[in-house]
Amino acid sequence: MMRTLSDMRSVALAVHDGITIFEVASVCEVFGVDRGLADPWYDFTVCGAGTVRVGGWFRVEAPSGLDELASAGTVIVPACRDVDEEPPADLVQAVRAAYDRGARVVSICTGAFVLAAAGLLDGRRATTHWMHAGLLAARYPRVRVDPEVLYIDEGQVLTAAGKASGMDLCLHIVRLDHGMAVANDLARRLVVPPHRPGGQAQFIPTPVPNGREHALSDLLPWAIARLDRPLTVEDLARRANMSARNLARHFNAVTGTTPLQWLLTQRIHRAQELLETTGDSVELVAAHTGMGTAATLRRHFSRVIGVPPDTYRRTFRDGS
Template sequence: MVTAHTVIVPGSPNTPGKQPADLVEAVRAAHDAGARIVSVCAGAFVLAAAGLLDGRRATTHWLYADLLAARYPHVNVDPDVLYVDDGDILTSAGKLAGIDMCLHLVRLDYGAAVANDLARRLIMPPLRDGDQAQFITPLATQGIDHALAELLPWVKAHLDEPLTVVDLARRVNMSTRTLSRHFNAVTGKTPLQWLLTQRIQQAHELLETSTYSIEQIAAQTGMGTAATLRRHFSRAVGMPPDAYRRAFRAGQVPVKFRPVAQQESRGEALPQAS
């Protein structure tokens, strides 16, 4: 009897070929037994062969996306994202995207603090949304080799302050248009999309590791009011912060961590505490 909690299927250049029947059956049996099934890169072909992706949204490396869609027409293949979390089935693009997905799994199972510590050990960004595009100019978000290397850590240390795109642009002596271009190249997001992601990430950590009230967390994360925090957090995570805290303390972490909704970069601040 299969007792694994999570089964990860890796990929290789040979994986898109004919799938071994015993491997396909083993993955199907694990899913039937209640295991969470995860694929990295071309490993999605194994999941598709097992019928686990039928009617679901899934991804794989962009090199194989067209082949996966042609061979398995019942799979909704999305070639433009890093990974897809569909609850009990997760699929990722290339191997680095697989690391992002695994950090996402650690966050789900053990909380934001553990995931962020692991990311620091790996010298990886602590959170890249699954819906982030596979095609991003390969600039290091953690190093010193890009125009935002000093700005990003500064913003993370000042999330409780009212920050606009204009404020950020002035700090690095750029126009707002130039700043937005650098943000898209480095993070794959607009400045306000990235800022909102950081605020929700910090709210995650505070909900898991502190006894602060929702109002206090809203102030510390720059959301301003508990109502604003609840709205943005619920949209991003799929449940309100109060419920998330209770679920985390009960060891019942939500199954899905949905990506932050797209926010337009208009140069205005998110609601702040007075």
Template sequence: MSGDIRTGTGTTTGTTAGGRTGARTVALAVTDGMLHFELSVAYEVFDAAPVGVAGPWYDVAVCGSEAVQVGRFRLEPDHGLDRLRGADTVIVPAWADVDEEPPADLVDAVRAAHEAGARVASLCTGAFVLAAAGLLDGRRATTHWAHTDVLAARHPEVEVDPDVLYVDNGSVLTSAGKAAALDLCLHLVRLDRGSSVANAVARRLVVPPHRAGGQAQFVAAPVPARDDHPLSDLLPWAVDRLGQPLTVEDLARQARMSSRNLGRHFRAATGTTPLQWLLTQRIRRAQELLETTDNSIDTIATATGMGTATTLRRHFNRTIGVPPDTYRRTFRAGTPRPEG
């Protein structure tokens, strides 16, 4: 099943909840010139299940044609690149030298894996490998903001978006740099196992559980870690009142500022608008309730401030890509995604 997934301020088309089955084998494609941070991020997310998560976890394979230099480290892969073809998910970490064409054997192996049905994801400048393989032709994609112009110039057939954290095209996904690589990996876990499991992984790594893919890569003024920031009290106040029909005016009144000034602070601190931020929080709460309770859709709609089941279904389907009932059947807390 596929559909539109709208994350944050961006819109992507891709695999939806219930649409990825048996996503158990994760192959990390490595070659000389890979960056160790993104490789380590992927390994940390997929190699070990968090405490308390039942069911089978991912089987991670590090694949390369030979011993490779990753940053200052020498790495001996477990398997050859031909192993990519049998993987459910192939992850291409960051490519260090974007001025050079990626190795032909890596490009061919990634293309063959995708043709065989693998879901392929790039982290940071790994997008250059996917582009060289032709997997991004006619698709929206992203990479680290410092290299988006290079990617667009070298591959004009790719719709390069420099302003998002990651893009999900279903079988092909790309992320921006560094921390956005972690966001994409958690997004993949969320697609495969649901929000509760992804949140458990995030807790183990001591990182925020979710940043929407459409959030801006570079936020000019992140929320400072101080009590006197204009939004430091407002955001938790709003999260505690998601069941209420909050408006921008309500938020502005609570923050003791004008609606226009509130919008500027939100954009600077979160990369999105107050209403979009509120909708994201409501959808996240709905996901948690669908996974962890037997509450009716009407009850969840009320608890998340959506008002009616019809409104919840419309926003949930547009954001996640499937109706709430389908999401619930697929992602119950601690239940692995059904095979087949």
């Protein structure tokens, strides 16, 4: 049985020899540093088999052994050193034991190979870095590998595609545990995007110049400032001074999704923030987010978030 939310705030990072530094640093920054954003924050520890090499440069002495993974509520497995080798047997066994005791198990990049070796991905959708997705599918045919997405949340088992998407998944977990407002605040502290949906593509078909120099750099903030209005694709195209077809092409290149899906995602995010931080009725939240009616908001919110707006509000307002 999966543990309670309070239990899952006990987070253990499973390290092994030869792991990459980015995934380790990202997890430590999100879960290992208490910035006073929520009380309590996570109880974080690093578990490994003695001294491990990280990033090819550092040697780190893990403060806890792999056997202590079983007592954690959330276990995070970063990328493997070499996907052509079998994952360390002691790590696989420890991750399996943690799962069997109800832990939420998370992989980043090729850490999915560890979860697959432990049998945790059998019959589940999972992702890994697109360069290794074919190998994961061939080696573990019972895994439903999706090489297109940033991350996948299957409840007790979550997988992220690669380095930056590992940060996306960590923020997603914070959002699940502490709510949208806390996750957004943490993202601002880390100077990263507050939310990239897991279904977004791992890479975009057209390179986008750095900074604000892309075709939608003015349009996106303009639309976000007007979410309370019934915006259409035609409205967006007119504002961007381009055809609807050209607008769709640019949206796919910049955001990895369609204009209407992007708008709906922003409206849901705004609704989450209002439900967490205000006492506005669901009817008012629907009006402020351009959903029109409470019924429309409830339908879309329940489909995307998984619970009705009232339940979501009780979860995070009561928790705070």
